[in-house]
Structure formats: C-alpha cells, structure tokens
Amino acid sequence: MNIPTMIYIRGYLKVRVRGEQLPSFINALSEAATPVWEIKPTGEQSAEFKLLLSDFKGLRPLLKKTGCRTTILERHGLPFRTSHLWKRKIFAAGMVIFFFTLMLLSSMVWNIEVEGNEKIASEDVLEAAHKEGVYTYQWIFRLKSLDRLSADLTAQIPGTSWVGVERKGTSITIQVVEASVPKKPVLQSPRHLVSTADAVITSIYAEKGVPKVQVNTRVKKGEVLISGILGDEENQRSVVAKGEVKGLVWHEYQIEVPLTKKKNVLTGEYKSKSYLVLGNRAVQLWGYGDVDYEVTKTLSLYDPLTWRTKPLPFGWMSEKVMEVQQTTETITEDEAKRQGLESAFRDILAKYGAETRLVGQKILHDKKENGKVYMKVLFEVEESISKELPIVYNQGE
Amino acid sequence: MSRISRNLQKWTQDILDLPQDLLFDLPRLTLIGNHELHIENHRGVIQFTSEKLVLSLNDGALEISGSGLSIRAIQSTEVTVAGKVQHIQYIERGGKP
Known part of the structure; x- marks a missing residue:
C-alpha cells in the first residue's frame, strides 16, 4: 500500500476530476510521482481520488495538459481543523483564558482559618502569619x-507550644496548640469561718x-470558729481562713406516717389504641x-414523621391502656415509726451533707391518731458546721 | 536493446536463475482472492471505469473487468486495484485493447 504516512497531520483532500483524457491524467499523476x-x-x-494537501497545487499543470477540471469534495486533516479553529480564535482564546484564570485563581490563598486558640486572639495569630507571608490573596x-x-x-x-499549618x-x-499555663487560684478575700448552728465542737482542724x-x-x-485575723x-x-470544724448538732423533727398505704400495681393486661395525628387532631x-378495666393508666407515645430532624405536623400515636390493681397495705406501728425515722434521717443527709453521722436519736413524743403515727424526734448528729464570713474592715467614723 | 545485450541478458538469466520480470520488464500480477490486484511494471492507464480497467504494458495491454473497481494507489510502475475482479485478459501488441 502506498498511502503516505501521517496523512491526517499533513492534511488531505478528496477531489473529483472530470475530463475526456482521464486515463492520461492518472498516468501523468503517476509519472509525476504524486501520491494519490x-x-x-x-x-x-469522472473519478474521485484522494491526495495530500501539499500536492494539490502541483495538479494545475497536469490538469492544463490533459484538459481536466477538479472539484474539491472533502477536506480532511489537521491543517483544515486549525484553519477552522482560527476562524473562532476568540472562542479558543476564551477557553485558554478561562483555564488560565482558573489556574491563577486556584493558586491563591483565599481563606485562612485559625483553630484551637482559646487565650490567644485569632488576630494576633493572623498578624504573625502575615509577617511570615501567609495572608489572603x-x-x-x-x-x-x-x-x-x-x-x-x-x-x-x-504562649504556644506548637503551631501547625x-x-x-x-x-x-x-492549628494552634496553646502552652498550658498552670491555673491561677481563685482570688479570695480574707474571711473567718463561723458556725452555722448551735453546736458542741467535736473536731477542729485549722x-x-x-x-x-x-x-x-x-x-x-454565727460564732467565729477559725479567725482570719493574725497578729x-x-x-x-x-x-483567708481555711479548715474544717465538726460539731454535734440537734435537729428536731415532726414526723407523721400513715398506717395504711395505697399501692398501684399493673396487672399486665393492656389494650392498644392507634391514632393517626394530623395537626392537632388525632383520628383513632x-x-x-x-375498656373494661376498673382503674387504668394510659401511656401514650407520639411518633411524628420527621424530615431531617424536623418534626412534621403529622404522625402516628399509639396508646397503651393498662389495667391497674389498687391494693391497700397496712403496716404495724413499729414499722411506721421505723420508716418515719429513716425518711427523716435521709432528709438530714440531704440538707447537711453526706458526711453527716448520726450520733443518737430520741423520740420525745408519739401518738397514734386517725390511722397515722405522729412523732416528735430529736436527732443528734455530727456535721460540718463551718461557714465563710468575709472580714469587713471597720473604717471608723 | 541490441541483439547482443538481449542474448547476454538471456544467458545471465539462465545462469543465475533470476525471475523474468526483473530483467525483461515483464508485468507481475499478484491477485489476492478476487478483491485486490497488484500489478508491477505497467506502462500507464488507457481506460478506467468502475467496470473496466485497461492498463498499458510493455508489449500489449491488460484488461481487467469486474465491478466496483478502484485504484487504491498508483505509482509510475505499480498499481493496486481494489474491487471485485472477474476477468483478467492479456492483449498482445497489435490486438484489440
């Protein structure tokens, strides 16, 4: 095969030739060693043939000699493409400019963020970065x-131990990692420690x-236990006076405990109801x-439809109607007293701190009336009795 | 070509056992199936249509007939014909082309 190489790059034409002396034109072509x-x-x-773009000019003398005429049918190859593109050079230039500006803009710093700083101001970090040549644009x-x-x-x-960029x-x-500076103690004004209640001191540690x-x-x-004034x-x-003082304190409690107690017990029987909720209406x-239960307890669960954590105004509600059995429990007087004392001591623990220790308790008076036990109890407990009192200087008249 | 040189050629050919087309400018045809024909040592095109291609040879003409004939490539001594080849007729000089 004798098709020239790289015809696409060199460009080639498809030509129609007409004339009476067509064979002699072909002979002339072959003698002129024009690759077709x-x-x-x-x-x-008439005939069609293909030839290289560069050989087209050389056809003219041959055509004249043989009296043939040519018509160009098709143009192929890179030279035509480029000339075609050249007509749209503005368009092509736009494309180039687009990519150029894209590259230019993407090789700029657009955004600087400072992270991890708590005490150091972001502005200070940015200013230091500016000195190092890191800034927007x-x-x-x-x-x-x-x-x-x-x-x-x-x-x-x-004040930084490490800065990451x-x-x-x-x-x-x-990324800023701040150096951890030891915490400064909270400033306190001079003070006394005074007693919170009338008590007998059991231990004092200043x-x-x-x-x-x-x-x-x-x-x-209100008496001063540990004084904040030296000298x-x-x-x-x-x-600033500091220390711990414990003392015996008496608390008097009036306690009443009912002898009968009502208790609600779920029997395990239940009935389910389902509702379709639209807005603020529910359709069962x-x-x-x-429901043929005597006493019931209803548990309702509303499950609205959500769209991305946003509840929608409609959904599904299910209700569980549960049967409740009420029982009455009667306790003895001793049991009632014991429960009363326990709950009173729990109250003391909640009020005066968990370190409170029960030293003694004395029932001063008790009576049973109207199905209830009434008691008056004196608790003797050991508890922390110190309280801060700021020292106020007497400026004088 | 003088008589002596012709005889010399004949003699060298006999001695060296060379192919004839090299020495006497005889055409050499290569037919691949019926769809491609390669002809060396032709002397130009005489007639060319899609049904009939007449090539001039040293001592006559070669008439190729078929359908859809086309010249795939042509050089001064070689031609490659593509298409459906049905007849290849050798016409001696003086005969009707």
Missing part, C-alpha cells in the same frame, strides 16, 4: 514550606487562720371498643 490513493471512477469521464507558590512556616510561627507567637486547596488552616474554739466547746450560731492589735494581717384507627 483510492481512485474511484464515478462515471465515464497571596500566591500559594510564594509560601514557604509548611514545615518551616509552622516552626517560624511557633517561635513568633508567644495545613493547606487544603486554597484555604489554609493554622489549715489557715487562728482557731478560736476547742473540742467540746459549746458554740452559738495582735498593733500588727494585724488578715488571711385501631383499638375501638370499651
């Missing part, structure tokens, strides 16, 4: 390497301040019929 291919006769005196290729940036920023921003596309994230009472001392409510009258200094769909 796919010569197809289309009639008595900066070229990405002009940035220093991220490792160096991170090291430089760590050195520049005080991460680039994702056109946005830069500056961490700071002057203890004013001793074990087995009887104190009144004598001439050389005074006030401090299932579970019609009378």
